[in-house]
Amino acid sequence: MKEFNHVIADPEGVHARPATELVKLAKNYQSSISIIFDGRVGDCKRVFTIMALGIKCGNTVTFAFDGDDEDAAMEAFTDFVATKL
Amino acid sequence: MEKYVGKSVFRGIAIGRISIYEKNQQQVKRVRVTDTEAEKERYAKASEMALSDLSDLYEKAVKEVGEANAGIFGFHQTMIQDDDFIDSINSIIETQQVNAEYAIAMTADNFAQMFSAMNDDYMSGRVADVKDVGERLISILSGKKNASVSGDESVIVVAEDLAPSETVQMDKDMVISFVTTQGSVNSHTAILSRTMGIPSLIDTDFIITKELDGKLGIVDGNSGVFIVDPDDIIIEKYKTLLNEELEKKQLLLSLKGKETVTVDGKKIRLYANIGNSKDLAQVLANDAAGIGLFRSEFVYLEKDRFPTEEEQLAVYKAVLETMAGKPVIIRTLDIGADKQCDYFEMEHEENPAMGCRAIRICLSRPEIFKTQLRALYRASAYGNLAIMYPMITSVREINRIREMENEVKRELKSQGIEIGNPATGIMIETPAAVMISDELAKLVDFFSIGTNDLTQYTLAIDRQNSKLDTFYDSHHPAVLKMIKLVVDNAHEAGIWAGICGELAGDTSLTHEFIAMGVDELSVSPGLVLPVRKQILDSRACN
Numbered sequence: 001m002k003e004f005n006h007v008i009a010d011p012e013g014v015h016a017r018p019a020t021e022l023v024k025l026a027k028n029y030q031s032s033i034s035i036i037f038d039g040r041v042g043d044c045k046r047v048f049t050i051m052a053l054g055i056k057c058g059n060t061v062t063f064a065f066d067g068d069d070e071d072a073a074m075e076a077f078t079d080f081v082a083t084k085l
Numbered sequence: 086m087e088k089y090v091g092k093s094v095f096r097g098i099a100i101g102r103i104s105i106y107e108k109n110q111q112q113v114k115r116v117r118v119t120d121t122e123a124e125k126e127r128y129a130k131a132s133e134m135a136l137s138d139l140s141d142l143y144e145k146a147v148k149e150v151g152e153a154n155a156g157i158f159g160f161h162q163t164m165i166q167d168d169d170f171i172d173s174i175n176s177i178i179e180t181q182q183v184n185a186e187y188a189i190a191m192t193a194d195n196f197a198q199m200f201s202a203m204n205d206d207y208m209s210g211r212v213a214d215v216k217d218v219g220e221r222l223i224s225i226l227s228g229k230k231n232a233s234v235s236g237d238e239s240v241i242v243v244a245e246d247l248a249p250s251e252t253v254q255m256d257k258d259m260v261i262s263f264v265t266t267q268g269s270v271n272s273h274t275a276i277l278s279r280t281m282g283i284p285s286l287i288d289t290d291f292i293i294t295k296e297l298d299g300k301l302g303i304v305d306g307n308s309g310v311f312i313v314d315p316d317d318i319i320i321e322k323y324k325t326l327l328n329e330e331l332e333k334k335q336l337l338l339s340l341k342g343k344e345t346v347t348v349d350g351k352k353i354r355l356y357a358n359i360g361n362s363k364d365l366a367q368v369l370a371n372d373a374a375g376i377g378l379f380r381s382e383f384v385y386l387e388k389d390r391f392p393t394e395e396e397q398l399a400v401y402k403a404v405l406e407t408m409a410g411k412p413v414i415i416r417t418l419d420i421g422a423d424k425q426c427d428y429f430e431m432e433h434e435e436n437p438a439m440g441c442r443a444i445r446i447c448l449s450r451p452e453i454f455k456t457q458l459r460a461l462y463r464a465s466a467y468g469n470l471a472i473m474y475p476m477i478t479s480v481r482e483i484n485r486i487r488e489m490e491n492e493v494k495r496e497l498k499s500q501g502i503e504i505g506n507p508a509t510g511i512m513i514e515t516p517a518a519v520m521i522s523d524e525l526a527k528l529v530d531f532f533s534i535g536t537n538d539l540t541q542y543t544l545a546i547d548r549q550n551s552k553l554d555t556f557y558d559s560h561h562p563a564v565l566k567m568i569k570l571v572v573d574n575a576h577e578a579g580i581w582a583g584i585c586g587e588l589a590g591d592t593s594l595t596h597e598f599i600a601m602g603v604d605e606l607s608v609s610p611g612l613v614l615p616v617r618k619q620i621l622d623s624r625a626c627n
Contacts, residue, residue, distance in 0.1 A: 011403055015207060016160040016214070017153075023163050047163045048170065048196060051211070054203050057399070 002074045003064040006081045013056040018085050023047045025080055031067025033077070086314050091264065091289030093309040094275035098327045099262035099284050100320070103302040103313070104240035105293060106247065113223060116184040124178050128185035131225040135165055138221065142250055149257060150277055157214065157249050157273060164218050170196065186223050193219025210272045217248035241302045243293060249273035257281060262304040264289055264311050279366075286311055340614045341372045343621070347599055351625035354605035356412070357613055358585060362400060365407050367610035372617075375412035377533065377607020378473070378585040379404065381457070382420050390428050391453065397460035405468025412469045414533070414607075416512065417457055419443040419475040438541065443476035448485055458493045465505030472509045473533060478517040483528045512585075514538040519567045526578035533607065534571055536586025540564050559588065565597070572602045581605060595619035600626075 010018060026033045026044035033044040037059060042049040044063070055061055063081070065073045118124045139162045146155035164170055170192060177188035197215040200208045239261045246267040252274055263278050268287035278285035284306025291311070303312040303323050312319060345355040356377030357368040368376060384392050384400055405413050420426055421442020434440035447454035461472055474486055490509070497504050513519060514535030522532065536559075537548070543563050546553050568584065575582035583605025588594060590608035592615055598606065599620060608616050 009399060009402065011399070012207065016211060017156045020156070020160045020163045023167075046169050047160075047167050048199070051208070052199060052203070054205055054208065 001064065001066045002070045003062055004074065004078060005060055005062050006085065008055055008057050008059050008061065008085055010085050011057050013059070014050060014053070014061075014085070016051070019047050019050045021080070021084065022050060025076060026073075028076070029065075029067070029069050029073040031065050031070045031073045033073055034062075034064045034066075036062040036064060086312065086316050086319065087291075089289050089291040089311045089313070091286030091309055091311055092270065093306045094270055094285050094287055095279045095283060095306050097282070097284035097306045098323055098330055099241055099304040099306070100323055100327060101239045101241050101261050101302065103243050103297050103300050105295070105298045106242050106244035106251070108220075108244075108251075113186045113190040114184075115187045117182055118178075118184055119182070121179045121182060124183075124185050125175050127226065128174060128178065128189070128222070131185070131222050132165055132171075134225050135218075135221050136162055138225075139165070139250075142254075150281065154273075154276060161214060161218050161221075161250070164196075164215065165222070186226050189219050189222045189226075206269055210269050213246060213248050213268075213272060217250055220248070221250060241304055243297060243302075245293065246272065247274045249277070252277050262286075262306075264302075264304060266291065266293060282370075336618065337371075337614055340617050340621075343617065345374065345617050345620050347620060347623050347625045349624050349626055351599075353599065353603075353620050354412075354581070354583065355613060355617055355620065356414070356583075356585075356605060356607040357610045358607050359610070362404055364610060365404065369407075371610045371613040373610060373613045375414070375469075376404070376408060377412075377414050377583060377605060379413060379415040380419065381415050382418055382424055385418060385420060385426055386424065388428075391456070394456050394460045394463075397457060398463050401460060401464035401470070402467045405464055405470055408468060410469050412471060414471045414473050414510070415461060416473045416475055417444070417461070418447055418453070421446060438538075438547070444474050444482060444486070445476065447474075448482065451489065454489060455493060458489060459497065461507070462490075462493055462497055462504045463502060465507040466503045467505075470505060470507040471531070472507050473512060473531075474509070475512045475535070476514060476538075477511045477525065478515050480521070480524055480528065483511070483525065487528075510580075513571050513582075514542070514586075516543050516567070519571055522571045522574040523577065526574050526580055529580065531580050531605075532571055532575050532582040533605070534568055534582065534584045534586065536564065536568075536584060536588035539567065539586065540588075543567065559591070560594065564588075565594075565601075568598070568603070569601045572604075575604075576602060583607060590616060592616060592619045596623045599623040 008014065022044050035042040035044055035050055035053065037053045037055050040053055042053050044050065063077050139158050143155050143158040146158060173192040174188045177183060177191055178185060193215050197212040200211045200215065239259055241262040241264060242260050243264045246265050247263065260283065262283055263274050263285040265274055265287045266289050268274055272287065274285065275287055284304050286304060286309060289311055297313060300314055303315050345353045347353065354374060356375045357371065357373035358378040359365065359368060359376055360380040361383050384397055401415060420429065421437060421440060425431065431441065461470065464470060477483065494504065508530040510529050510531035510533060511525065512535045513522060513532050518525060540559060540561065541548050544557065544561060546557050572582045581604040584598065584603060585607040589606040590612040595616055596619065602625065606616055
């Protein structure tokens with residue numbers, strides 16, 4: 001199990017487009033990938049669960065990775081959120 | 086004649102026949118099925134077709150409205166392929182032994198409900214997306230085609246609300262406006278109408294009746310009014326307005342995308358001034374090649390305390406990213422004189438225009454300056470940033486600024502924070518800076534002449550005092566000679582010089598400025614194209 005925190009910089013928060021891209025990216029990995037905000041957990045492979053969290057710009061979220069390819073997944077997510085979210 | 090009020094999502098005037106857009110009301114009936122496996126198979130096939138339709142729509146939308154707006158169809162695909170969405174539909178089919186259409190409608194309603202319950206404007210806008218996806222699947226299953234706008238006359242499309250796929254499937258050349266009775270400013274109708282550049286109203290206060298269809302309508306996107314059956318006087322009034330707008334649009338079209346280059350081949354940097362990140366859309370719409378003056382003080386003026394480094398970084402970064410590699414010149418805090426901020430707790434001054442303002446505040450209160458510099462250097466990693474310092478009068482000030490820049494860079498590097506390599510320039514807006522511009526030019530990367538203050542200091546005339554208007558001459562030869570001197574000194578040292586004051590947008594002077602050798606003009610977004618027009622038939626060398 002690996003995790004990291006990220007502060008959302010996208011002024012619109014986690015809206016439809018980044019949520020779609022998160023799902024696309026997550027589906028490349030076997031590991032379960034969660035997005036945690038305000039005590040609630042979303043599944044990065046399920047778009048509705050991400051959007052239901054209502055994450056806004058400035059919110060701190062945790063990404064958690066669990067599975068055989070968790071290292072690779074975490075690396076890809078770290079890159080993605082640094083520039084896109 | 087009837088008049089209704091709505092929320093305008095794009096300015097402009099449209100006059101045309103009203104066309105009511107009626108959705109194919111999908112009468113979804115609940116039908117019992119015995120072979121649930123076959124029903125799931127029907128749904129799976131429809132799902133595949135929907136995905137392929139959506140990728141076609143995506144391609145069409147990319148061409149028509151750009152990749153950013155087309156992205157919504159990627160979201161639709163993701164929803165259709167979403168496990169929760171699929172599981173819900175299959176489970177309803179199986180447990181309730183019902184037809185796929187009904188299961189889809191139920192599921193779409195449930196997910197839409199989730200978005201509308203979030204009490205968030207943006208998420209409420211997504212209700213339409215979920216319903217759109219549901220309706221797409223159902224119409225595939227029922228073998229119906231979606232309704233569409235066709236015909237050979239330009240129409241004002243009136244509807245309750247429009248789903249993104251409905252707007253994309255319309256024949257855009259025929260649509261001159263959208264008027265909806267529902268919808269939010271974040272709805273896709275709103276976004277698309279902005280991208281298409283057609284005046285549109287949402288949330289308009291009337292009830293759609295069949296009688297409206299085919300009547301003459303006027304949409305006034307400037308004041309948010311929808312007029313049905315206008316009388317002749319109103320029609321004439323709006324026709325005149327429309328013609329004026331068309332002329333402006335024509336100018337825009339003929340000049341948009343063109344390089345700003347003089348008759349003798351010198352490329353001019355034609356940038357826009359902005360005082361707020363909300364102006365960014367205007368910068369892009371008017372085709373400026375960059376931002377020549379970003380007045381960073383607004384970041385301070387809209388707060389009741391000092392903005393933090395992170396808050397500033399977020400604003401600068403967003404601007405740099407939106408401009409996507411185009412130059413963005415951010416002027417450091419220029420507060421004082423006519424722009425005051427209570428929390429700075431400035432002492433009262435007899436003569437604020439010549440008092441503690443701009444760089445003088447920054448150098449005498451380094452903690453404020455340092456926060457901004459840190460935010461700027463951090464932001465520089467995200468785009469093509471240049472930093473510009475206002476109200477410079479001496480070499481000593483520049484040396485002091487350099488020390489602080491170096492301190493900030495060292496700190497950030499030692500913290501392992503990535504920074505870019507921004508160019509640094511100064512405003513030339515005091516007669517002192519003009520007179521020593523030969524020395525200053527050796528120390529900086531560019532000059533930008535602030536003509537408003539330069540004129541006031543040179544002529545010793547307070548511009549706020551209307552009694553002095555007869556003495557004031559914005560084209561005073563003293564100011565024009567100073568501009569020439571600054572440009573010459575800049576070129577001597579191998580740097581560029583531009584103008585970002587009001588004079589930059591004065592089209593009666595454009596030819597003269599270009600002939601003087603001015604390399605850059607930064608004007609308010611609305612003036613970019615008129616100035617470009619002047620530059621295109623000017624000469625840099627006499």
